[in-house]
Structures are given as C-alpha cells and as structure tokens.
Amino acid sequence: MARDRKLSADERILWGKVARSTRPMPGKAGELSELDAFLVETEAAAERQRAEKQASVSPTAAQPAPPSTPRQPAKVHHPLERPVKRKIAKGRLALEARIDLHGLVQSEAHVILLDFLIRAHERGMRHVLVITGKGSSLGSKGALKRAVPLWFSKPEFRYLISSYEPAAQHHGGEGALYIRLSRRHGEKS
Template sequence: MAKDRKLSADERILWGKVARSTRPMPGKTDELSELDAFLAETEAAVEREKAEKQTPVSFTAEQPATPSASKRPAGVQHPLERPVKRKIAKGRLALEARIDLHGLVQSEAHVILLDFLIRAHERGMRHVLVITGKGSSMGSDGALKRAVPLWFSKPEFRYLISSYEPAAQHHGGEGALYVRLSRRQGERP
C-alpha cells in the first residue's frame, strides 16, 4: 500500500473493528477513546450515505418499484448436487473464476472474497472456486478454512451463494470450496 494513500471510510471502519479487539497499552486509553469517537462518527456518516443512496425516488405507473428485500432469495444454502460436483471435478462443467485467499488475514480475506463474489454474481457466473488453504501449520485447522463457510451464512453473502461444497482433490481438496452462485433476478434457469 502506498504510504500517502488515505484509507477509505470502509477501510477505516474495518480497521476500527480490528483495533477494538486489542487491549490498549498502559497510559494510552485516552487515545483509544478518541479513536472510538472518531470511528463512531465515521461509521454514522457511512450509514447516512448508504441510506441517502437507497432513498427511493417517486415511482410512476410506468416504473416498476425495485424488488424489496423480502423478494431476495431466502439464502438457505444447500449442498451441491452430486452430479454437478462430479461434472465440475471432471472438468465437464467449467469453473468460471477462482480466488486464492492464501496468506491473507481474516479481515482482508472477508473484504476481498465479498468483492470477488459480488463481481462474479453481477457477471452472471454460476460456479467459482474459492481456495482457502488447509491451514495445517503448527497443528491448527486453518482460520480461513473454518471462517469462510461461516461467512457464507452472513447476510452480505447469503443472497449471492446458492450452495457450496469442498472441492475435489486436484482443485485443492479440503482447502478449497466449489461455490455455486445464485441466479441474478430476472435470469431464467
């Protein structure tokens, strides 16, 4: 990252969440309370901007209203069907994109993965590969290997993903996931 690049509002919020998970050094609590006040103010400003962007314009009879959140897919993820997984594993059904999250901390991986899935979904892709790594160093299970499936149940991911399964051995095995993205609204099956 360039030294003179400023953090965006979302990056500041993310950093604030990381900073709150630490303990302040003795005598530094005043600086931490200032940081908390600044982050709360920034977070409120970002929420106001998002609310302003989502403010509906008046609709005429010719303009259909945007679909409500209740019409989004429920977000219940099912395992991939066995024939689909077999076709992907054998290369008969193409993986349209892949992302490798090796070497990233969870906060970075979360943002990058969400951005990747949103762009893939917007492009109408259906099957992608997410490589988390096995994380078997020093006897651990792997933070991303455990975290990514949990993220998929969060609201920001839920409407993007239809299903996911561990990948075949030659695609990364337990250290990777086949992800089926949900169809875009209005897209025919």
C-alpha cells in the same frame, strides 16, 4: 462496510480484546497502552449505561412482550447436487473463476472474497472456486477454512450464493470450496 464509519462502543471493546491478544510490532507498544486506556474508559461508560437501563426498569412492573413480527426465513445454503459436483471435479462443468485467499488475514479475505463474488455474480457466472487453504502451517488451525463458510450465512453474502461444498482433491480438497452462485434477478435457466 464504509471506511469512514465510526466503530460503536461494543465494536471498540471487541477490537481492543483482539488487539490485546496479539504482540505489538516493535515501536508500537505506546499505541497499545493508549488503546488500553481508551478501552477501560469505554467499558466503564458502557457499564454505567447498562446500570442506568436496569435502574430505569422497575422490577415490579411487568413489561408487555413486544409483538412478534413475522420474519422471512433465512436463506439456507444446500450442498451441491452429487452429479454437479462430479461434473465440476471431472472438468465437464467449467469453473468460471477462482480466487486464492492464502496468506490473507480474515478482514482482508472477507473484503476481497465479497468483491470477487459480487463481480462474478454480476457477470452471470455460476460456478467458482474459492481456495482458503487447509491451515496446516505451524500454529495455524485453518482460520479461513473455518470462517469462509460462516460468512456465507451473513446478509452481504447470502443473496450471492446458492450452494457450496468442499472441492475435489485435485482442486484443493478440504482447503477449497466449490461455490454455485445464485442466478441474477430475472435470469432464466
């Protein structure tokens, strides 16, 4: 995502809700109150737009359904084959790269993981290890452990990954993932 891109109204509202759920750093409470004022204004504007849209659509006129466009099925990631996972776990099939996302917040981890996977894919790597952590620290429920597999279904990750599965115990167990990267375009077995 471009750093200079402006947030949409919905994204600002979502960010405001996230920001309100946290405790401000010392001396930053003033910025949070400015954000609250902006969010109230933005939410009111969004509500007005929704009301205008509903008012412009007359309830008596039946709207024709938009024509359905054929969509390509989304790529589904399958688990690694059992023999492949066994070879990786026993060290007979090398993990060509690894990344440790411990201690990162989701936004940082997302960017770093995407960059890591793009570079590994460009280099023709096939099997990598992503360490998310188990989330066993006090107050943590394993945010990255839950989020990373969800990210893999997003468009920016989907084309990079062929399959993934939790790693063997000595590679991190439930706190790590074996990932098989898809082949580069035009690459043969």
